Amino acid sequence: MWTTPGRILAIGFTLAMLGVLTAFATSTTVSNRQDALTTVLDHTEPLSFAAGQIYTKLSVADAAAATAFISGTEPQPVRQRYEQSITDATVAVTQASSGLTDEKMREVLGRINARVAVYTGLIETARTNNRAGNPVGSSYLSEASALMQDNILVDAQRLYEQTAAGVDAETSASTRVPAPVILVVGSTIVFGLFAHRWLARRTRRRVNLGLVAGGLAIAVMVIWVGTAVIISTAGSRQAKDTSAESLRVITNVAITAQQARADETLSLIRRGDEDARKKSYYQRMDTMAEQLDAYLSRKGAVDKDDLANAAQLLAKWRAADERINAYIAVGNYQAATQVALGTGEDDSTPAFDNLERALSDGLKASRTQLRTDIASARRVLSGTTVGGVALSLSAAVAVALGLWPRLNEYR
Amino acid sequence: MTGRGGSRGWAAVAVLLVAVLLVVTGCGSTSSPSGPPGLTLAPPTPAGMTELPPQRAPAPEPTEDCDLTASLRPFPTRAEAEAAVADIRARGRLIVGLDVGSNLFSFRDPVTGQITGFDVDLAAEVARDIFGNPNQVEYRILSSADRIAALQKKSVDIVVKTMTITCPRRKLVNFSTVYLYAYQRILAPRSSPIRQSSDLAGRRVCAARGTTSLERLQQISPTPIIVSVVTWADCLVALQQRQVEAVSTDDTILAGLMTQDPYLHIVGPSMNQEPYGIGINLHNTGLVRFVNGTLARIRADGTWNTLYRKWLTLLGPIPPPPAPRYLD
Secondary structure (H helix, E strand, O other), rough: OOHHHHHHHHHHHHHHHHHHHHHHHHHHHHHHOOOOHHHHHHHHHHHHHHHHHHHHHHHHHHHHHHHHHHHOOHHHHHHHHHHHHHHHHHHHHHHHHHOOOOOOHHHHHHHHHHHHHHHHHHHHHHHHHOOOOOOOOOHHHHHHHHHHHHHHHHHHHHHHHHHHHHHHHHEEEEEHHHHHHHHHHHHHOOOOOOHHHHHHHHHOOOOOOHHHHHHHHHHHHHHHHHHHHHHHHHHHHHHHHHHHHHHHHHHHHHHHHHHHHHHHHOOOOOOOOOHHHHHHHHHHHHHHHHHHHHHHHOOOOHHHHHHHHHHHHHHHHHHHEEEEEEEHHOOHHHHHHHHHOOOOOOOOHHHHHHHHHHHHHHHHHHHHHHHHHHHHHHHHHOHHHHHHHHHHHHHHHHHHHHHHHHHHHHO | OOOOOOOHHHHHHHHHHHHHHHHHHHHHHHHHHOOOOOOOOOOOOOOOOEEOOOOOOOOOOOOOOHHHEEEOOOOOOHHHHHOOOOOHHHHOOOOEEEEEEEEEEEEEEEOOOOOEEEHHHHHHHHHHHOOOOOOOOOEOOOOOHHHHHHOOOOOEEEEEEOOOHHHHHHHOEEEEOOOEEEEEEEEOOOOOOOOOHHHHHHOEEEEEEOHHHHHHHHOOOOOOEEEEEEEHHHHHHHHHHHOOEEEEHHHHHHHHHOOOOOEEEOOOEHHHEEOOOEEEEEEOOHHHHHHHHHHHHHHHHOHHHHHHHHHHHHHHHHOOOOOOOOOO
């Protein structure tokens, strides 16, 4: 066995096997990554987005319902806003339900769905009573809002956080260093170099064309696939650390803004819980200011332009709210309501609307960025599977062709 | 499976295995039909509703340690009366403390957004006597707990807010003569068998937190299950949503709930009499006399009857205005 031709044969066989193994390892790793990123793009991210929509749109609906209530005869745009948010939220529930596989989360979604139906019923009861001139309408509105804030939104938040964590987990799986591939490719190269040196010494031919060609093929593959994987990994990391994080922060700020608006308008219904509402309003305003500060001071925040003047809008909104407080303190309810609902320069509504628009733009930009990052992380990998296999296998063939004449010399 | 050797035994075993597998998987899929999982949710309840643990309140003090309904006599002359409200007149408006959650007494009219009601009209009569104009009034919204503090801090001139005159309160603030007597009764659906307080035993009954009505319910024997809420309007919601079977408090407040739902009626004899008075700062005796003068006027000139007819006819035929009692 350990005659020279035997050794050449063994070396050739090992090198060929390593070539095949390299082809197998690179192709599975790369295609797994592509599959994972495809799953994120087609499944996990849309699911998380749907969950975020449920959370956001239901907050919008609750704030709109309260706003409509204190305006007496509901203004048409506010009514439309409520209806559109409920439509968006329920459509998002349908989308999310087709993507959820976790039994626990399906139950959470089931609860959300069931309670939204109850919620809309309560809102209509409040509306009808208000229209009929029955003061009990405000109690129904409070009940509806408590159901939304204490139950539905809590579930929606849980669903959103869980699905967002899913996007994170699947994206970070694509940022891991592909150790097995590196090991296989490394040993192929090392063994190839060793084989070439051994052969050169044994056969007194300095260069074996087949082995050199094989080595070149492996080198091209390493550079090509390696670069692609590195770029793809960077893309995935960017998606996870920057875009997904931005999306999450903006979603949270957007929801807090809606809840603060609900607090502001519900305090004008005056059930005796005004102090608690005010406190909650200021807490939410502080939370938003903090989150926005943190967001804008981040290096990689996706959409700073839209949110650059958000702090200013928050300050404006707070100033309007202080005017509301001042009117309430002297018992001028109508003037206070006018500030909350009015569209004048210093009223609450323009500040809130502009903030909402900025956040909604930021949300869109972050989501687009997230999907672009993931899609480009996947795109750079395209072709590398086939290319890697072709190059590895041709390396194996080249080695075989290079060794064949040497082997023949011993016949 | 095995092409070689022609071993029929192995082939048979394989066929048998496959058959068993098919049967097992077939059984598995039919024995557990995957329908939607059952889900039961608690019904929606008014914000802040809680069921109180069964607990009997101590019986009320048998002897009242004060002369509950006696107040100060109005000024005999117009000049003295005007001197007593000179500072209010200089300010240009009367500051009145009330709430907006008591239908028929002080509530926000959903249509106009204005605060109206029996108490609001009463305050307007006081303003009429001060300024000759019933509209020179500024409202401060007070919660029940705040009204005494507001009077003590003088952030309001008077509190007109279905405020029951009690001896402990008399030590902290002054009261006008009684302007209305209320009686604690029961509001129940017309279809309900509840007719009196003894029928409430073991049933769920609603009351607002921190009220004397709730304490009185705890004195019923055997005790009802008491469900407490934030405002009286929440009791109406709880009743309409079938979470309680009755509401018990002053008939004046019950009437305000009843107007919003034709399927309800007020039943039972009075469980307790509640004298309503206008609250004033303890040391502002001049204003007490002035307000008593206004109350004496509206009793005499028929305004009281007009107001009662405007807001409270639901409570039955118009009673005579409560007769004033004076200390001096």
